[in-house]
Every structure is written in C-alpha cells, then in structure tokens.
Amino acid sequence: MSTISPEGRSASYRGQHVVVVGAGVVGLGVAAEAHRRGHRVTVVEQAAGVVGSSVQNFGHVCVTAQAGQARAYALAARERWLALGAAAGFRVARTGTHVVARTAAEMRLLAELAEQRGDDEVRLLDAGDVRAVLPVRPDAVVGGAFLPLDLQVDPRSAAPALAAWLEAHGVRFLWRTAARAVSTGRVETTRGTLTADLVVVATHHDLDRLLPDVAAHAGLRRCRLHMLRVRPGSRIPLTTPLLTGWSTVRYAALAACPSAADVAAELAAADPDGAAWDVNLMTTPQEDGTLILGDTHVRDVDAPVFQDEAGYDVLLRLGTDLLGRDDLRVVERWQGTYATAPDREVLLAEPEPGVHVATLTTGIGMTTGLGLAVEVLDRAGLDHVEPDRAEPAPGA
C-alpha cells in the first residue's frame, strides 16, 4: 500500500493534519472549521463531487423548529452559513419560513410554540394575513406563523460551492477516493494510506459500511424519501419555505407541543394515505420558478432505488390541494436518502482515540450540520493555531 504524498501542505501550515472522510455538508463543515482554526485539511470523498443528501434536500435551514442540542447546533450553523456564503459567494437567503395552519388544532400548536419562543422567533398570523402573503388555497386557511430566523440555500449548489471555495483556499480534496479503513492516525483509502493527527468520519448513512459496529450499536438505518420538483403553469408567488401541519408533527420543538398529538391524529384520520407514507408536506421555491415538493419516509437497512409511483401521487395530490393549483408539472423526481436511528438526532462517537464520527440521524443536516462540525472539533480538542483565517462577517 502506497502512502499518499503530503502535497497540499501550505508553506504557512503550523497546525495538525485533519483528515475528513465524506464531502457532504457535515464533512465540509468540519473541513471549513479546521481550516479556519489554522490546520491542514484533507477531505477524502468516494464520489467525483458532492452527491449525497447534501444536494438531495429542500435547502431549508429550519432553525426555529429544532429543540435541545440540535437547536444549539442550528443556531451555530446559521452563523456559519451566513459567513461561508458571504466568503464563498453562494446565496444564503434570510427568507424565514412560513407555516400554514389549516385546522384549529394546527393553529393551537403554532400558538404553543409562539408562547415558548416569543415574537422574535414565532410571529402568529391570522387567516387574513396568510391569505395576503401565501399562495395557498384560501378557503382551507385557519391561520399560520412566520419564523424569521430560518434561512434558505440552493440545495444543488450550496455545498458544491463550499467545497470549491475550500479547495481554492488550501483544503486538499481527494475525489473518487474511498476510505476503506480508519484507525488512530491512519486512513486507508483506495489510493493509498494517509497519516493524520485527527480523523473525522462524516460518511452519513454509509457509516455502516466503514464502521459497522458503531452504526449497529446506534441502530443506524436508511430513510428513503420521494422528492419532486414541479413547474407551475404560471409563477407561484412563494418567497419562503412553506411548512404545513404534516411538518409540525415531526420537527422536535413543534412535536413536543401539547397539541401535536391532536394534529397527528387529525391528519391520520383526514388522510390515511398521507399518514401511511409518513408524509411531511412542505415546499421550497427555487430561483428558476420551480418548487421542490416533498416528502415521504420509508426506513430500512438499505435504500433500494425503486420508488413506488404511489408516493409521488400522494405528494402531487397534497401539493395541488395545498397550493390550490392544478397546473403543477413534474420536471424531476428523485429518491433522497438520509441516516436514521431510534431515539436520537445525532450520533457522535470516538471508536478509537483521535477518530471521531459525526452523523446526523434524522433529516436536519442542512440546518445543523455546520454547527455539529464546530462541536466535533471542540470535542476533539482541536485548538486555533493562528488567528481565524479571514471570512467576511455574517451578512457582509
């Protein structure tokens, strides 16, 4: 086995060598943070570019709906998105999120969250407000909320733009190179062996292929989702991500509210098909006038690629009803896959000294991944060895 040459070491390098396995938003977040702290960073990625969940998603940085540790990660990630977007030149939009309530119980649930969080985070809207700002079927509206902290990025281009910026600023990327084994100080890859002071494994659901015992111990599996991109016959004036009652029963902060059980029961009774597909009906508007519309959830060890058309039918029916439009033309369908595990949102582990695993185990990595990355390096004790490498201030 050959040893990969240490080229890429910059003349000004004074820190440790951090090897990150996986170039999704988590691995890129770790690379960005280690680079910012002044260390030499190599990213090992089996694909030729960013192809995992980090480009399969809605691009919704859904800060407000998170709870507990995930909320802390999300708040940190929000700042990192704004700083990195400004530095790397990709769009991070301060859109906020709208949530539409279509029953009294859904409205009650939003009021319960507003009571906890206050007006800075959750602004309740009455039916008239919602009809004025949201292109939803007007007769179905009871009220809603605006969540001003949330952000939106373009899911297809944000993570790839971050990777390109890091590569241009001294982070070495070994594309089309798979890690075959990791151990203290070593990463064996399909192109040779790397030596490292710190190894971070950010392989997401494929953790079960690299470190099967760690994955098995956490009960890690795959969750596969139906996703659609639709083009309406004429532009729909939606300018923010839009969540529905189906969303409110799954994000931790909302799901913990007293009325969540009523909302879940109501949805299951009103639409058993949607409930059977474990739908989270939500949409994000894209700059080209299309909407990303999703999603369904099926959990299993593997994620076979065959997507039952019935899942797409349910999404299209629910999306048509939500928006009150029957001119949604499907222009893309895909299967998204993310890691899932019982009773946890994140899997952090150190299976060997200096080998750290960072895996989100629910679908919130675009919201929390960049914040999780900071936490992983703090836990690993990776100090700043020089003043932070320059990144423009958030919002600059």
Ligand SMILES: Cc1cc2nc3c(=O)[nH]c(=O)nc-3n(C[C@H](O)[C@H](O)[C@H](O)COP(=O)(O)OP(=O)(O)OC[C@H]3O[C@@H](n4cnc5c(N)ncnc54)[C@H](O)[C@@H]3O)c2cc1C
């Ligand atoms: C359909 C869908 C919608 C979603 N919507 C949202 C949303 O709107 N907001 C939100 O917050 N979250 C959302 N998520 C979740 C979010 O996208 C994920 O949590 C996040 O992208 C996970 O990032 P990651 O870096 O861990 O994984 P990934 O992006 O999957 O990256 C892991 C990388 O590791 C590489 N890899 C694996 N094994 C190896 C190996 N042995 N050697 C080298 N490389 C390896 C893979 O090729 C891959 O590139 C969604 C997810 C899906 C699927």
